[in-house]
Amino acid sequence: MSTPVAELVRWDAARLSQALRAGVVSSEEVTRAHLDRIAAVDGPTGDPDGSGVHAFLHVDAEGALARARQVDADRASGAELGPLAGIPIGVKDVLTTRGMPTTCGSRMLEGWVPPYDATVVRELHAAGLVVLGKTNMDEFAMGSTTEHSAFGVTRNPWDPTRIPGGSGGGSAAALAAFEAPLTIGSDTGGSIRQPAAVTGTVGVKPTYGAVSRYGLVALASSLDQAGPCARTVLDTALLHAVIAGHDPYDSTSIPAAVPDVVGAARRGADGDLSGVRVGVVRELSGEGYEPGVLARFAEALDELRAAGAEVVELSLPNIVHALAAYYLILPSEASSNLAKFDGMRYGLRVVPDGEHVTAEQVMRATRAAGFGDEAKRRIVLGTYALSAGYYDAYYGSAQKVRTLVQRDFTDAFGKVDVLVSPTAPTVAYRLGEKLDDPLAMYAGDVATIPANLAGIPGMSLPAGLSDGLPVGLQVLAPQQADDRLYRVGAALEARLVAKWGGPLLARVPEWKGVPA
Amino acid sequence: MSAQGVGLVDYDEAVSRFDPVLGLEVHVELNTKTKMFSGAPTEFGAEPNTQVDPTSLGLPGAMPVLNAKALESAIRIGLALNCSIAERCRFARKNYFYPDMPKNFQTSQYDEPIAFDGHLDVDVPASEDGSKPAFTYRVQIERAHMEEDTGKSLHVGGSTGRIHGAEYSLVDYNRAGIPLIEIVTRPLEGTGDRAPDVARAYVAALRDLLRALEVSDVKMEQGSLRCDVNLSLRPSPDAPLGTRSETKNVNSLRSVERAVRYEVSRHAAVLDAGRKVVQETRHWHEDTGLTTAGREKSDAEDYRYFPEPDLVPIEPDPAWVEQLRATLPEPPAQRRKRLQAEWGFSDPEFRDTVNAGAVELVEATVAAGAPPAAARKWWTGELSRRANAEGVELSALAVTPAAVADLQALVDAGTLTDRLAREALDGMLAGEGGAAEVVAARGLAVVSDESALVAAVDAAIAANPGVVEKIRGGKVQAAGALIGAVMKEMGGKADAARVRELVVERVGA
């Protein structure tokens, strides 16, 4: 073999796929390279506050290597394999994995080993992907920084003192640190897109219902959506094609064919967007957005115009209320979804001191010990918003705002093919900076949550750097038109990469850990 | 014994001074093969925690998908109760914590039930002593909605095995997620002193209806039909409704009647003492015939209902609903009236048939060719006795209605006497074959050889000169002794009427 093993981890999935099919490398070699990389940069297990990236909560080296050897054997026997067969992947710890711990970043589920695979995980296995392990996240996907993981923070590979975004900081950091070429995330209000933005990677929240939620531990059922994360738009599309599709185990799964996202990504790569109408959302730029973020966004718009797209500004007046509606709907649904964690059937059980301890006392003690502050805050807020007497003013009104936001999007997509905005108002901020100010943290989700409320697909892709830190651009499309994200995203990516003289991630500094 | 410590008022006195108002909530477990929201099986009595899957166990990540058969059954129940079927409805989450509820919320329907605004006409029978007449009462149905059952807890420790004093509990989630239909009445007003009878008759009528629909086992003793009784008293029918109690766990028809009587007496005593009835859940105790206080409703949990986001709205196709309506079975009450008329049974005869649980069996026996009266006699008489003796349901006896009809045909043809027919039945129940087979194998047929009969009659006359003398002297009833002697000689296999004719003829009286 002529390729240095260490180099393999920098290849994207499309290139690995070609090499595997050509027999240039084996899945075992690719898998081992990534396991070695994880061992080198992720930090020692059991040292969560150490100086590693800490993208992974659990690594299954043996299982991954066994799986890789199996794929190699299948390939050798001439079996027909999918394009991503043999390629390693990290899975956000919010998806159930049979026989592999699933914690959702919570003490509540420490040590829990699910007896079943999420549908997404089954799809990964069926497509021959090699699951390396489970990636870190804010507890039960509540947070924008991964600081709310019960098992320690994940660090941003661009700057270890900064957040990797959240809740899927582990899945994004693993890509940026070259620990995995592909990861799975989940996005309830931006948990795929915002981490992608602050780590210089690509992440897509598909149309609600496009990817099965069966086995995705629910945060807010009407907002949650699992999706693909990768370092390139094409890789993201290849993974999207594997995990999307109808699932009879999920009532909200869309019973329709998946749009040709891979074809769209390949077509977009020629950099031509003639005839494509791009709308700039007036309400999602300007005040509250960092100048560096706005500068990169403006440059990206220039590239879109240069690609032949017609760029127009338009207004979605109701999305200024989206954040408020979201922070009522999410806690309400979460308060109910997280009620099952009570110490009775699985996971943590805390028995308070005293005689004749009752089930109710154990539930209260268990939930007090098992949930972190952010989870408790949202559970109490949701309990309040659903209470008789407050339901109409809070939850009921929020669901109506949701209707207004959907209508705004419908109107907008009557005029343009896609909408664009910065993904997040800021680049990655410092760890701890907003830990005690939940409202400030929530404000960072302003651009991503409208898509969740409306059920539409959204992508974040790198738009450049500001003060050495990545800036993300968000593309939004109508429901079930996920392919448009990939065409526009791939075209923009192609032009930007050409402008930069190489992928943005080529500039990520070599991991040295936290400066002393 | 009363939670409010004021004793009881005699029932008759209570209803002479107060107007009772009933409300009934019935939970029906559907007989689907799988659970309401997942493909886990629903076999009754299986080993604990073997009828579960991630969804019915409430595991993280698991999701519900509605059972199509349960939806169909819910709509059929709604239609049979003369309800409107919702054009669009949703499920809701009812949030409260309880260890036997895996998700700590129950997936139910709240303000959008699948069926609403119906009624059921209930025939309330006359009282046993006939002092109170039979009448028909229209029960207004407020709603019928879909929901899921909870698991079951076994309380360990303490002396009674009950929840109070238990040290810990063992939970089995086999029942969790079994489809339930909850049928809720509007307040039943104007029942007066017949409130217990109306309550019982309603639950019985509902049970018959559900059985006819074949949607549930409706076994109250196994909990597949469970009744909550709401009751309040007011000074007069014009007065506003009083505070109600909700008595749970009332799981037999007789208990429904008794629980209503008990609560009427208890409420009257509370009111007489100048106290207020507490709005609370009460528990019925079958053994003592008492209710005891449970959770106070005034401190009710806030259930925080909201639309279940994991299930999508239901919009039943009107054409499908009409198809279901067109294929509903005949309502049991109407069917009974028709059958009674067709069979020509008196009211007591028909009531006996109903009480014996023999209507369907008689119907099938008649369909197989037997006269209705004979079919009734078999099923409410001899066969009921045998079922009782064996401790089985009538329908579980090893004899089919067709076989009973065949047996009766042999009686009607004069091949068997009643006594021989009963003997033939022994053989049939013992699995020796059909009526004709058993008669042949056991040699049970009536002797139709005239010369053998004549010989036996002559022998009896010769052996009993004294009896013959009496007959000739005008004491015709003395012939019985000769007939008996002949029947004995013939081993019972003779037609007694023909023997009597021969005796009279040969004695020459």
Next chain:
Amino acid sequence: MSAISRAEVEHLARLARIDMTDEELDRMAGQLDAVLDAVAQVASVVTDDVPATSHPVPLTNVTRPDVVRPGLSAEEALAGAPEAEDGRFRVPQILGEEA
């Protein structure tokens, strides 16, 4: 005026079955008050004629046939249980209503 009192937070924590210390209740009350203040606007922007959206994608009538699917064995079901006995989940004494 604050939208939510400490006593209310205490009640909500009880409803949600989470023990909280006095210090936690105080902190939570302050934070929730700020959040509620920020989200209360939703009530003022909607009118009665706007329908509520409970499901983002308009699907209806999703059902499955009444066919048994492979589930979990008792061993699998109980594998994660904090305590089990006789094939059942063992839980502390249950107070309140009888099941």
